[in-house]
Amino acid sequence: MSNRKSRNQPPPMEPVAGNGLLDRRALLGRGIILAGTAAAGAASGLTSAAAEPLKNDPWSLEMGAVVPPYQVPSRFEKDVIRTRSNPNNEFRNSHARTPHHLLQGTVTPNGLFFTISHSGLPDIDPAQHKLVIHGLVKQPLVYTVESLSRYPMVTRMHFVECSGNSAPMFSSEPLQASAQALHGLCSNAEWTGVLLSTLLEETGIDPKAKWLLAEGADSLALHRSVPIKKALDDAMIALYQNGERIQPGNGYPMRLLLPGYQGNMNVKHVRRIKLIDQPAMSFYEAKTYSQILPDGKMWLFHFTQEVKSFITHPSFGQSLKGPGFYEISGIAYSGNGRISKVAVSADGGKSWAQAALQEPVNPKAFTRFRMPWRWDGQPVVLQSRAWDESGAVQPLRAEFVAARGQTEKPVTNPLAFPNQHYNSITSWGIDNTGGIKHVYA
Amino acid sequence: MCTRKPLLALVLAVAFAGTAAAETPGLGKPISEADIAAWNIEALPDGNGLPPGSGTPSQGAPIYAQKCAMCHGENGVNPARGYSPMVGPAKFDRIDTFKTVPYYKYATTLFDVIRRSMPYQMPKTLGNDEIYALSAYILSLNKIIGENEMMDAKTLPQVKMPNRDNFVIWAPDKI
Numbered sequence: 120m121s122n123r124k125s126r127n128q129p130p131p132m133e134p135v136a137g138n139g140l141l142d143r144r145a146l147l148g149r150g151i152i153l154a155g156t157a158a159a160g161a162a163s164g165l166t167s168a169a170a171e172p173l174k175n176d177p178w179s180l181e182m183g184a185v186v187p188p189y190q191v192p193s194r195f196e197k198d199v200i201r202t203r204s205n206p207n208n209e210f211r212n213s214h215a216r217t218p219h220h221l222l223q224g225t226v227t228p229n230g231l232f233f234t235i236s237h238s239g240l241p242d243i244d245p246a247q248h249k250l251v252i253h254g255l256v257k258q259p260l261v262y263t264v265e266s267l268s269r270y271p272m273v274t275r276m277h278f279v280e281c282s283g284n285s286a287p288m289f290s291s292e293p294l295q296a297s298a299q300a301l302h303g304l305c306s307n308a309e310w311t312g313v314l315l316s317t318l319l320e321e322t323g324i325d326p327k328a329k330w331l332l333a334e335g336a337d338s339l340a341l342h343r344s345v346p347i348k349k350a351l352d353d354a355m356i357a358l359y360q361n362g363e364r365i366q367p368g369n370g371y372p373m374r375l376l377l378p379g380y381q382g383n384m385n386v387k388h389v390r391r392i393k394l395i396d397q398p399a400m401s402f403y404e405a406k407t408y409s410q411i412l413p414d415g416k417m418w419l420f421h422f423t424q425e426v427k428s429f430i431t432h433p434s435f436g437q438s439l440k441g442p443g444f445y446e447i448s449g450i451a452y453s454g455n456g457r458i459s460k461v462a463v464s465a466d467g468g469k470s471w472a473q474a475a476l477q478e479p480v481n482p483k484a485f486t487r488f489r490m491p492w493r494w495d496g497q498p499v500v501l502q503s504r505a506w507d508e509s510g511a512v513q514p515l516r517a518e519f520v521a522a523r524g525q526t527e528k529p530v531t532n533p534l535a536f537p538n539q540h541y542n543s544i545t546s547w548g549i550d551n552t553g554g555i556k557h558v559y560a
Numbered sequence: 561m562c563t564r565k566p567l568l569a570l571v572l573a574v575a576f577a578g579t580a581a582a583e584t585p586g587l588g589k590p591i592s593e594a595d596i597a598a599w600n601i602e603a604l605p606d607g608n609g610l611p612p613g614s615g616t617p618s619q620g621a622p623i624y625a626q627k628c629a630m631c632h633g634e635n636g637v638n639p640a641r642g643y644s645p646m647v648g649p650a651k652f653d654r655i656d657t658f659k660t661v662p663y664y665k666y667a668t669t670l671f672d673v674i675r676r677s678m679p680y681q682m683p684k685t686l687g688n689d690e691i692y693a694l695s696a697y698i699l700s701l702n703k704i705i706g707e708n709e710m711m712d713a714k715t716l717p718q719v720k721m722p723n724r725d726n727f728v729i730w731a732p733d734k735i
Binding site for chain 1 (some may be wrong): 659684734
């Protein structure tokens with residue numbers, strides 16, 4: 120750092136797009152430069168008054184609390200929690216949404232990983248749980264948690280997203296809601312498990328098999344059909360989530376992980392995989408996750424979660440504390456593969472600048488993007504737009520609505536699912552007091 | 561990979577360490593299809609998996625009234641708050657049209673979801689005749705079948721659902 124040569128000098132902190140977006144290269148490993156810029160800010164009167172004299176607080180003067188066997192966040196973080204749709208466990212499904220606007224980086228902590236459960240959380244004894252693979256195979260086989268634990272494993276970063284994530288944005292008017300309410304049915308973890316192809320190697324595959332159905336041990340025996348092509352590509356029987364056993368709300372003791380495919384297909388508590396010659400047309404693929412299109416047709420088997428991004432900082436629920444430097448950051452991901460580019464606009468899409476992508480950029484996983492920004496205190500509209508390595512680009516809202524439609528009446532319930540697979544851009548409008556609203560632009 | 565006999569392959573793998581199959585541990589225990597029967601409950605669109613038994617709409621009506629109506633509403637309409645009706649128009653002209661039974665491409669989906677998931681508080685307690693009767697009753701309420709039509713493993717897959725021809729596969733190359 121101290122021996123930086125002149126050719127490594129950062130670009131000047133000149134705006135690269137409208138309303139104060141700065142060159143992304145100013146951010147990459149160059150904290151000293153930013154500090155210098157902040158000083159320049161002070162000189163131009165944009166920073167606050169001098170700090171108060173320092174003192175010792177009580178926690179610096181006595182021994183602290185006992186160290187717990189399993190630690191949880193500080194009591195001061197009590198508001199960093201999932202929002203739940205069914206806290207009294209009534210006889211219906213339950214959602215718990217990830218607070219993206221309160222998190223950073225790319226890994227969703229296990230306690231905050233989103234859950235949709237259609238019949239509560241089963242209390243599964245891992246010693247009793249079995250996974251059977253049968254149907255159009257040469258030899259049906261039964262596996263246990265213990266036996267799978269002896270198999271060669273892989274560890275991969277992947278997001279899981281409910282295909283109803285962001286569904287309130289089908290509303291004809293922007294619902295005033297946070298990134299948690301709008302986009303909280305998507306989370307990202309490091310998954311460890313056994314490739315399904317390894318197990319299918321052992322059962323053998325009858326050439327007539329074109330699909331498999333995967334079924335859970337939950338009370339609904341939730342099942343989905345998966346093309347054999349996907350099963351042999353990157354499907355995994357996942358046993359671990361961020362290093363520990365999978366959470367009950369995410370499929371304990373094992374789930375089918377289908378990287379990049381809609382969340383519901385990643386069958387939790389998976390107990391049965393049957394190879395079949397036709398799709399099962401299960402309740403969820405035949406109804407819930409089949410979308411009605413504006414022309415009166417319906418899509419079947421829209422499996423891929425397409426390229427998407429949204430800004431988490433700043434976003435609805437936060438406010439800006441006066442003009443000056445801020446880092447815009449957010450999450451981008453695609454079920455097609457790696458994120459290749461994210462652009463950010465501060466003027467509602469009139470001009471765009473390329474954001475920095477936090478390495479490593481994993482396929483079918485969250486990528487954090489960052490963009491330095493100097494806010495001049497005037498109203499702005501912040502947006503992000505992502506591209507992936509397949510060449511797919513996140514559609515602008517007008518493009519998306521033209522193809523997929525929107526509701527006739529505004530959606531007022533953030534828990535509503537007017538349709539599925541919304542992946543257009545999110546716009547945050549910031550007024551001259553620093554207040555943030557959800558807008559369409 | 562698709563043609564090898566796995567048990568033989570595992571034996572060979574032990575005998576000839578270094579072959580490709582030696583990479584899989586072979587810890588799955590063989591099981592017969594007969595011993596999977598309790599879990600093997602799906603009904604496929606072509607009727608594969610449908611069990612013996614039968615039922616008519618009039619046989620289904622009292623079962624529905626006793627075990628289904630408290631959530632899904634009497635006669636399939638006016639459900640309890642937060643639950644789905646079982647009857648609705650077969651017209652899906654808005655992107656947020658509520659989907660009821662007429663949305664399904666195949667009638668087997670209805671039978672399957674009752675068999676595996678319903679009644680919600682005590683799933684997998686209905687007999688096969690009851691499931692056929694409930695399927696018949698709900699299809700009849702929607703006027704998809706006649707009031708006296710019997711549903712069984714042969715007739716259920718032949719039911720022509722009203723929305724069947726409106727589906728398109730999103731990306732056939734991914735299947």
